Amino acid sequence: MAKIKIELVKSPIGYKYDQRDTLKALGLRKVHDVVIQPDIPQIRGMINKVRHLVLVKALEEEE
Structure with missing residues (x-):
């Protein structure tokens, strides 16, 4: 599963x-x-609500 920072x-x-x-x-x-x-989607919705306060980066998946 993909992760976000x-x-x-x-x-x-x-x-x-x-x-x-x-x-x-x-x-x-x-x-x-x-x-x-x-x-x-649940986390993305929370981020959308406070998008003016946070910085989001996608992390690469490690195998």
Whole structure:
């Protein structure tokens, strides 16, 4: 399964609580935190909701 790397590049201060909760659900707490998540539609939807706060990169699959 493909993986994606998500980095929080902007603080969620001043944004609505649902966006903050989405970041917590993704595992992002502080600015410049990086998490690796599976590339599935549910995660993509969460990223879409906070796309102005995060940077997303696709990771190559390792065999």
